[in-house]
Amino acid sequence: MDQASAGFPGDQAGENAGPVTAGSEDAAGSEDAAGTPGQSSGDAAGPPGQSSGDAAGPPGQSLRGAARAPGGVSGPAPVLVLSHAAKSFGAVQALLDGSIELHPGEVHALVGENGAGKSTLVKILAGVYQPDAGALLVDGQEVTLHSPAMALAAGIAVIYQEPALFPDLTVAENMFIGRQPLRAGRRIDRRAMRAEAAAIFARLGVQLDPARIARGLSIADQQVVEIGKAISLEARVIVMDEPTAALSAAEVDRLFDVVRALSTSGTAILFISHRLEEVFALCQRVTVMRDGRQVLTQRLDGLTAGDLVRAMVGRELAERPAEAHGTPGESLLSVQRLTREGVFIDISLTVRAGEIVALAGLVGSGRSEVARAIFGIDRYDAGSVTVRGQELRRGSPVGAMAAGVGFVPEDRRQQGLVMDMSVQQNIALASLQRLRHAGLIRAAAERALASDWVDRLKIKYGRLKDPVSTLSGGNQQKVVLAKWLGRKPAVLIVDEPTRGIDVATKAEVHHLLLQLARDGVGILMISSELPEVLRVSDRILVMREGRLMAEFAQADASEEEILSAATGQAPPSDAPSPGAPPARPSEAPARRAGD
């Protein structure tokens, strides 16, 4: 939608909130800013969207010499500048205009909604992706990173949310693999290696035995090992991609100490997090991305969480659906206090006939896991799932299907389709019971079923016998839907139903879901796209960190409120905060729908 219409990098004319770069603290720095004074940004420190936002200036120019490194450890020159990077995968433009500038010793936050292009930007810095356009400068020198090894050599290290260590090797070896200190005869000097590792851990103030094997380390410790590796490589830029997502509160505190120790010693850190309170606690500057573009770079001093959320959402609110929703009928799916230890806690929800309930939240908040547990793919520790008054057996997809539940999984290529099988076979796959005659599948019945559904869903295909892998993504998704619709489900669970499909097909899928609801099907939809959530659903449940945090009726919901509940930040407006800990939706202070 927005992305598809958004043109190419550098084409920012007419954007109401173009890239704004500001080093507000030290406006005097603009005197040595190369280029035109009009691009100096000292006066652009106001809230995003309100500034005049001279979009033409590359951030590298407007910031040069402006923001001094916090703590004054190092000189003012940025250690890393990425300007106007773009990257597309086939027809999908993942990154349109990614720009970022890191100074020695600063902790720089990168925030944005799911799909804003943060991950793509990180992978460009990591040398995993090569940008289609744009420039990367390290210490003022333009570099091209063809591999992760080259990124490391250039001094850029990336700490992923879940590091990939060598579980059988020791902690020290994980840090020094391929670069172990040597003694006479090119033999590895284990003692020196362990001493170096211990020295690094001491510097970071963490306790970790360099001689133990990596297997069994907590995720927090694994990250420390990766950080230690980055230090031993003398990385001057450390990128942390949502490092806190899987950490406990104590572990987050320890990580923050480590990050502060790093920044004191002059390392630039790019810190990515969905938790805005962490951003404010740790970082000095922030870059906000939206729809593949950098939309804001500013010191955090004058900003509020509301400013950031507004900048993240930014876009024109999607128009409300023209299609009327039916009146919800009897309860079809009832989930009571569903809990899976460490994944989700105390989830209660109901889906009534003719109703579309959206499960919103950030990636990793436990939405898909709840869906998988309801359908019986994953186990759960406590609670119950009832469909039309009949309690489902735990861990039995067959039982869920028999009770009338359909499940369209998130990853259609891996979980939704058998890619090498034909369109026809895929559609028939969930209905084989019905097509069977004396133990054999009747080809004629299979074809009849398939051709009925491809017509009804307007699936574009060559022949019904063609492998489903030859279809476009949108049509593949329709095949998955057809597979379940062929069973006439009472309840349909759809996980990210429109991910990676084009605008037109997306609208068709939305239309289809609404039509199903009118026909009396209860639909539970998981989606990361807030416009989609607002457009399609009757009620919106918001999850954060495995808990239900808020519930909105469609008429009352806004992107800001949903995002606030999902990130745990107070909403920018004067709306009541739905982010308070009590998790039961019945107790949540949000407005209720329907009743």
Added chain:
Amino acid sequence: MSTTLVSRSERPPAAAGPSARRLTERAFRIRESGIIVVLAVFVAVTASVQPRFLNITNIQFILINTTVFALLALGETMVVISRNYDLSVGSVLGLSAYLSANLFGQHHGIPIVAVFLAGLGIGLACGLLNGIMVSAGRVPSLVVTLATLYIFRGVDILIVGGKEVVASSLPSAFLDIPKATVFGIPDLAIAIAVVIGIGAYYLRSFRSGRELYAIGSNPDAARLAGIPTGRRVFMAFMVSGAIAGVAGVLWAAQYGTVDSTAGTGYELQVISAVVVGGVAIFGGSGSAVGAALGALLLNTISSALYVLGISPFWDQAIWGFLLIVAISVDRFISVRLTAALRVRGARHE
């Protein structure tokens, strides 16, 4: 913030660490000493029933029989550690045994060293083929070496046909190689022990050796860390092939008679020895010494059954049983170790 840092770093680093390390090391010691214990029990039981088992000739016989397997196990260990498999070692051994031993008949007076070099060359050629297909062709090693298992054996049969090399065509100096002893221990066993020691030291103490473990432990991470995974795996197959080639020459010296069936089925026996010896079947851990001990254990069992007059048909059943025991023990240790390390890891918060 700097105050917290100082106060933290003042504490001795890794206070809870050494216990975790000791635990790890103990587990590995247990794993290798476990084989020795089983070996000792087997020897003791057999000897108590049949004292003849412990006479010097029988011990020499066991050691000599083990040499070829222990040598093959060294090459296989390097391959398995990198999460690959070499199923072609038996066929390479057979091919090398015939072609090298046949040289004595074709070129009278050829130096024994030249024959060993020929065996080495044949092995390297076979290893090259395996290595190229696995590393450059990116074909799973299980498939590649299953194919070359048949191909090398097929070439062997084509060349040998119904013929065989007989002991009378071999120089006595060659046939005496396995018979030489110092203080009753076969020279060959000592030499092989030294070679295995060197191999184990290489795997332990050199970067390229450690990188084989890294590749087997997490292939994707190894690639991301800039380890030349293709080159390392290629080298492992070259070494495995070369060792199988040399082992073929030793096999010819040991048995004297070589036909086209030499070494048939050795690949699975070697992999059994490696696994019983504690090398993880999915790579990443294990030692060459353990693998050699595994080979010794399996050969001792064969011999014990023979001495006890038990049908050799039991041989394979017992090998299979040991394999299951070994894998179960590994699994048990690994689960317990992971749990224990996790507890200790959590404690130093």
